[in-house]
Amino acid sequence: MLEGDIEALKGAIAIIGYGLAAIGPGIGIGIVVGNAITAMARQPEMAGTIRTTMFLGIAFTEALALIGFVLFFIA
């Protein structure tokens, strides 16, 4: 195979890998935010605490997608 073909193939695989890495965190953030909204609707007086915890949950979940994004550039 030519050198350019291998480079193009590596790029394509990296894009697919990033797409795969985004699936899990996408579902996860959806669950986190959805449940936080339910909680806030049930107990509006706790909204501040719930929002802080929600951001924490998002931050932890999001890390996997971001590692995939970084690997996309490294690969």
Add this chain to the structure above:
Amino acid sequence: MDQLILATECDVVNEVICAPDDVKELFEFTEVIFSIGPIGVTKTIFLFFLAAFVVVGLLYFGLRKRRMVPSKFGVVIESLLDFVKNDIAKDIIGPEGARYVPYLTAIFLFILVGNLFEVTPLINFPITARMAIPAFLAIVTYVIFVFVGFGRNKFRFLFDTVWPKHVPIGLRWLVGIIELVSIFLLRPFTLAVRLFANMVAGHLMLTLLLGSGVIFLTSFPEIGAKALVGIPWFVLGLAIYLFEIVVSVLQAYIFTLLSAVYIQSSVHFEH
């Protein structure tokens, strides 16, 4: 115009978006602006010190005259400081959080200013999109929470992490390994990568969309009606621009919040 690196390479006749040929060009400004003795100052280092001076300036001018009724600018600065003190330090760490308020305030304001450089006209470069800066800040947090953990709990901090007593004995070694790797390796790594990757992603999107928009619109004489492709790119770029302001503030908040959570887990280490 050195930001629009795509301009020289982009084939506006055949392409619909101007993707950069080599992404590394976006992140490596190695040319030295000016040098002090043997030390060359690049754009990143210059903006790094500029961010530090901006933070000091904000605090100095915001808190210079403490009056009963502060000025509008003073109110903004005071509410920011109150936010870090009450909503982050006191809420997360508890009453002992007062000791860590100066550190948390410093990193919050520094990251906030550094992130907002991304959407500041004429600068348009988030210093936190260089791995060295988030990595350094994450290492400082790491050193603090490890030292606090060992200082308060002596070696129980390490032993109870690798041999947690509240877990059934069959699983203890597995949980111990996971906890050890997660606390001492993954925490600082993800803390740094989270900030870095968010800012890189934002910077990349802005460069791609606004750059493509400008290039297509300015090459109207050569390609005629196809130049209209630039309009949706530019509009989308402006929408992302607003979104990036939110992301900048949110990432500064999350970095500070997670630092506080990690310090809290060392202060109240109960296993």
